[in-house]
Amino acid sequence: MPARPRGRIGRPPPVEEPPVERIYAGRILRRGRITPAEIGVDGDGIIRRVAKDLKGAPRQDFGEGILLPSGVDLHVHFRDPSPPGAVEDLSTGTVQAALGGIAAVVDMPNTDPPITTLARLEEKIARIPARAFVDVLPYAAVTTRERIPLLAPRAAGFKLYLSPTTGDIPPPAGEEVPGLLTEIAGTGLPLHVHAEDPSSFAQGKAPREPREWDLARPPESEESALRGILKGPDHLRLHVAHVTTTKAAQMVREWGGSFEATPHHLLLSTSRIRNAMGKVNPPLRTEERRRELWEEFRAGKIPVLASDHAPHPLGEKETRFDLAPAGVPGVETMLPLLLERVRAGEIELGTLWRAASRRPGLFLGLPWGRIAPGYEANLLVVDFRQRRRISARSLHAPCGWTPYEGWEGIFPVEHHLRGERIVEDGEFVGRRRGRVRRPFEPESPRRPPAAAQGPRDR
Ligand code: DOR
Ligand code: ZN
Numbered sequence: 001m002p003a004r005p006r007g008r009i010g011r012p013p014p015v016e017e018p019p020v021e022r023i024y025a026g027r028i029l030r031r032g033r034i035t036p037a038e039i040g041v042d043g044d045g046i047i048r049r050v051a052k053d054l055k056g057a058p059r060q061d062f063g064e065g066i067l068l069p070s071g072v073d074l075h076v077h078f079r080d081p082s083p084p085g086a087v088e089d090l091s092t093g094t095v096q097a098a099l100g101g102i103a104a105v106v107d108m109p110n111t112d113p114p115i116t117t118l119a120r121l122e123e124k125i126a127r128i129p130a131r132a133f134v135d136v137l138p139y140a141a142v143t144t145r146e147r148i149p150l151l152a153p154r155a156a157g158f159k160l161y162l163s164p165t166t167g168d169i170p171p172p173a174g175e176e177v178p179g180l181l182t183e184i185a186g187t188g189l190p191l192h193v194h195a196e197d198p199s200s201f202a203q204g205k206a207p208r209e210p211r212e213w214d215l216a217r218p219p220e221s222e223e224s225a226l227r228g229i230l231k232g233p234d235h236l237r238l239h240v241a242h243v244t245t246t247k248a249a250q251m252v253r254e255w256g257g258s259f260e261a262t263p264h265h266l267l268l269s270t271s272r273i274r275n276a277m278g279k280v281n282p283p284l285r286t287e288e289r290r291r292e293l294w295e296e297f298r299a300g301k302i303p304v305l306a307s308d309h310a311p312h313p314l315g316e317k318e319t320r321f322d323l324a325p326a327g328v329p330g331v332e333t334m335l336p337l338l339l340e341r342v343r344a345g346e347i348e349l350g351t352l353w354r355a356a357s358r359r360p361g362l363f364l365g366l367p368w369g370r371i372a373p374g375y376e377a378n379l380l381v382v383d384f385r386q387r388r389r390i391s392a393r394s395l396h397a398p399c400g401w402t403p404y405e406g407w408e409g410i411f412p413v414e415h416h417l418r419g420e421r422i423v424e425d426g427e428f429v430g431r432r433r434g435r436v437r438r439p440f441e442p443e444s445p446r447r448p449p450a451a452a453q454g455p456r457d458r
Pocket of ligand 1: 110166282
């Protein structure tokens, strides 16, 4: 008779854990408190253990430093490809992301030429490993219904512009939109929408400053565009870009979609900036509206913070307001500006972390945004005593300007991508290890797969 196996019958054999190859020691945010912890990371840069005290591998001790999961930016324009002379590409953009504490970006398709065909998408995908210092999710533009199934096998998601934008992507006619939404919902991929309805734009004389831009493209144009989109099928994996009013936020929230606010709509307003540096689509709103949006953000009612980093050459922003292009750079300053609001006691660190890291990770269904076993070791070291004055000269944006000149920021002291240092002492030290990423196929459309979900949203 064969010997009875040891242990209880039916117990699965112990799973071999990959060995911890390095240990990070510092303080982490846990259940709303900053507590000492040690993080064990394996050779692939995946977190394997989190405990008070780990042994058996080389340690990096960050002492009083706070270890936070890196940011995930659901909205950047890195302008790759673009003709010679452009002020950004995947290399310059991902360096700024790394320095700003962002380990992964959703890169938008309104490039020159735009990402509207499979051939262009594949070219773009081929450029990423050769250029990117952080991970990139390449999105395709929505043009016609027929192209959606062709793009879906390679795209990380889709972007739908309901109004004309930078680049050559004509918005679809209103009657085409329902069919497009149905087709995209069927792919299971995320759809990010730029919701402005041009039929609600005011006609009249050329706007001369952000206040007039706000009147020309009023909040009603966002609400009107949203009314069309929110008729889309229930299983659409929807994310609404740059919501500027609490009304728009409420509409998407009630429908059950994801949405973002940008640092510029949260921190700048038509009375805080008066020249074309403050020209952006959708426009900056009044100080009162900005304050309302900020209140919702700090109350945790806005799920996602995203930069809408849109670098335009300084020369073009210094021309007449009505001729200047719309967009502001922001991927390097987003987290530092908001961490400074945390330091000032205006918003909780946990609220910022959920919006900048946890929820974008959940939306994409990727193992990002938590310090827990199975998650990628994309980690920041933050020291709230180290404030830095922001200036275009000290930033790394080739466009050469920032709307936050003179503001204070808390920049990550260190940034590690999958366990490898890419920022040290606030200086960039990374290699081109950025990967092409795609979101997980959702089990149920509006929920990420269980594997990527923590026990709770913490
Ligand atoms: O202001 C904007 N600039 N809004 C957009 O939607 C596009 C962006 C750009 O690409 O320049
Ligand atoms: Zn954008």
